[in-house]
Amino acid sequence: MVQQLEVENLTFQHDQRLNSKTLSNVSFTVQKGEWLAIIGHNGSGKSTLAQLLVGLLVPENGQISADGLIMTEDTKWEIRRKIGLVFQNPENQFIGSTVQDDVAFGLENLNMSYNEMKIRVDEALEMVNMTRFRFHEPTNLSGGQMQRVAIAGALALKPSILLLDEAFVMLDPLSRKDLLETLENLKITEDLTIISITHDVNETAVSDRVLVMESGEVVNSGSPEEIFLAEQAIDPPFAEQLRRDLMAKGRSVPETYMTEREMLGWLCK
Amino acid sequence: MNKLILGRYFPGDSWLHRLDPRSKLIAGVAFIFIIFLADSLQAFALLWVFTLFVMRLSGVGFRTYVRGVRPLIWLILFATLMQMLFRTGGATFVDWGPITISEYGIINGFYVFCRFVLIIFFSTVVTLTTKPIDLTDGIGSLLRPLRKLKVPVDELALMLSISLRFIPNLMDETQRIMDAQRARGTQFGEGSLIQQMKTLVPIFLPLFASSLNRAEDMANAMEVRGYQSGTKRSTFRQLSWKRIDTASLFIMVVLAGVLLVVRTI
Ligand SMILES: Nc1ncnc2c1ncn2[C@@H]1O[C@H](COP(=O)(O)OP(=O)(O)O)[C@@H](O)[C@H]1O
Ligand SMILES: [Mg+2]
Numbered sequence: 001m002v003q004q005l006e007v008e009n010l011t012f013q014h015d016q017r018l019n020s021k022t023l024s025n026v027s028f029t030v031q032k033g034e035w036l037a038i039i040g041h042n043g044s045g046k047s048t049l050a051q052l053l054v055g056l057l058v059p060e061n062g063q064i065s066a067d068g069l070i071m072t073e074d075t076k077w078e079i080r081r082k083i084g085l086v087f088q089n090p091e092n093q094f095i096g097s098t099v100q101d102d103v104a105f106g107l108e109n110l111n112m113s114y115n116e117m118k119i120r121v122d123e124a125l126e127m128v129n130m131t132r133f134r135f136h137e138p139t140n141l142s143g144g145q146m147q148r149v150a151i152a153g154a155l156a157l158k159p160s161i162l163l164l165d166e167a168f169v170m171l172d173p174l175s176r177k178d179l180l181e182t183l184e185n186l187k188i189t190e191d192l193t194i195i196s197i198t199h200d201v202n203e204t205a206v207s208d209r210v211l212v213m214e215s216g217e218v219v220n221s222g223s224p225e226e227i228f229l230a231e232q233a234i235d236p237p238f239a240e241q242l243r244r245d246l247m248a249k250g251r252s253v254p255e256t257y258m259t260e261r262e263m264l265g266w267l268c269k
Numbered sequence: 270m271n272k273l274i275l276g277r278y279f280p281g282d283s284w285l286h287r288l289d290p291r292s293k294l295i296a297g298v299a300f301i302f303i304i305f306l307a308d309s310l311q312a313f314a315l316l317w318v319f320t321l322f323v324m325r326l327s328g329v330g331f332r333t334y335v336r337g338v339r340p341l342i343w344l345i346l347f348a349t350l351m352q353m354l355f356r357t358g359g360a361t362f363v364d365w366g367p368i369t370i371s372e373y374g375i376i377n378g379f380y381v382f383c384r385f386v387l388i389i390f391f392s393t394v395v396t397l398t399t400k401p402i403d404l405t406d407g408i409g410s411l412l413r414p415l416r417k418l419k420v421p422v423d424e425l426a427l428m429l430s431i432s433l434r435f436i437p438n439l440m441d442e443t444q445r446i447m448d449a450q451r452a453r454g455t456q457f458g459e460g461s462l463i464q465q466m467k468t469l470v471p472i473f474l475p476l477f478a479s480s481l482n483r484a485e486d487m488a489n490a491m492e493v494r495g496y497q498s499g500t501k502r503s504t505f506r507q508l509s510w511k512r513i514d515t516a517s518l519f520i521m522v523v524l525a526g527v528l529l530v531v532r533t534i
Contacts, residue, residue: 054493105494111502
């Protein structure tokens with residue numbers, strides 16, 4: 001397996017006056033084509049980690065490498081070309097004057113020819129189902145639509161790693177489901193590596209592996225099934241919640257995590 | 270805020286709306302020079318006919334244009350009066366020492382008035398029929414030769430376009446903060462001037478703070494998508510110079526030519 005992203009002993013502190021670190025000794029690796037979900041409470045340092053991964057912040061300690069390239073001041077532009085980051089706040093990352101302008105912004109920075117940009121923009125807008133809105137200005141868009149545009153802007157650059165920082169929170173359930181499917185497809189067809197910082201259980205459930213963060217540290221990691229079982233504090237997907245509730249009522253239910261479909265199958269038995 | 274017409278865009282699909290922003294900008298600037306060629310009543314009559322015709326083409330009502338003149342009306346009247354009162358020549362109607370009302374004074378006052386109003390009307394036509402973002406692109410494109418003099422034209426154009434994009438957000442935010450302060454008992458637009466100024470401080474401080482945060486977020490978002498100032502960028506918004514643009518500039522040349530011919534030297 002190719003290690004696409006390696007993070008070693010990352011330590012960072014926003015406020016030097018405090019004793020506690022924002023991140024301390026965060027280490028993990030992500031393989032090519034893997035979907036990693038990062039979960040944790042507000043303030044646990046997830047967004048800070050995302051900013052470190054693209055070189056917007058410089059760690060106090062530790063090292064980040066993407067495709068074997070170690071992040072330094074000199075390599076950060078090259079690494080940014082590999083990693084597409086979608087931020088939490090969709091409004092402030094909307095740079096263009098219309099939807100299609102915004103999607104093209106990153107392409108313009110590559111000095112890409114108009115014809116090539118046009119193809120990429122069309123593709124990306126289609127992927128997030130925003131083609132109809134291509135001439136709209138940001139003031140006429142909902143938060144969810146702006147988030148879709150932000151995702152399109154990242155996808156248009158064809159990154160090898162897509163880093164999503166709670167990028168789905170404003171989406172309605174239907175577009176969320178659509179987008180998750182689109183990403184799952186890209187993961188298969190393009191071998192896209194996805195790192196999604198999320199609170200959403202469905203987004204966690206589709207991942208291959210989950211990291212749990214707490215106060216700047218990785219406190220647990222494992223498959224979604226393992227994490228949902230272990231982390232009782234996290235709201236599990238509906239099926240798992242049902243399983244726990246049934247167990248609490250004294251029914252004999254399987255000891256393992258089940259997907260919605262498995263649960264349905266079991267219930268109908 | 271809503272009274273400001275100059276600088277506003279009125280969506281539409283008139284012939285003027287479809288012109289390239291560059292031809293409209295060039296025509297707008299050229300018009301200012303052309304207007305100074307006019308020095309007779311016939312010449313001004315021609316300019317009025319031309320300008321009113323162009324205004325008509327824009328598909329925007331005449332009253333909108335008048336509203337555009339209104340904020341500047343005192344300045345215009347002042348300049349007109351200066352001409353009327355101090356200019357001498359021709360028949361003199363009133364003579365009170367330095368203050369004279371003469372034939373030339375009245376005529377020149379009228380010319381000054383016409384010049385101001387015509388320039389405002391014409392520039393308003395340009396801004397009403399061109400999206401601000403297209404104007405920005407047009408300006409950026411026209412100023413491109415200045416890059417040779419190390420003027421960061423592209424950066425300035427991008428800055429301008431981003432500012433335009435965030436104006437509505439800023440307005441919303443101002444409104445929100447004002448509402449929040451009103452809910453705390455602040456009354457805007459009352460009391461002495463000093464008191465009114467004081468009520469503005471609790472608006473500007475939060476606005477300033479949030480704008481700084483926003484600017485940082487934006488800078489991050491731009492950087493992550495590979496924006497580096499000083500590097501060559503392509504543009505997705507394309508300007509296209511069409512035959513109709515050349516034709517419009519030709520009309521401006523003809524206008525200038527006619528005025529030169531009727532000029533009384
Ligand atoms: N720009 C900043 N300056 C100072 N402190 C910050 C800044 N950004 C985040 N923090 C602090 O760092 C901690 C982690 O924040 P963050 O990475 O945003 O967490 P999360 O994304 O998991 O909610 C929080 O305690 C937050 O207050
Ligand atoms: Mg966060």
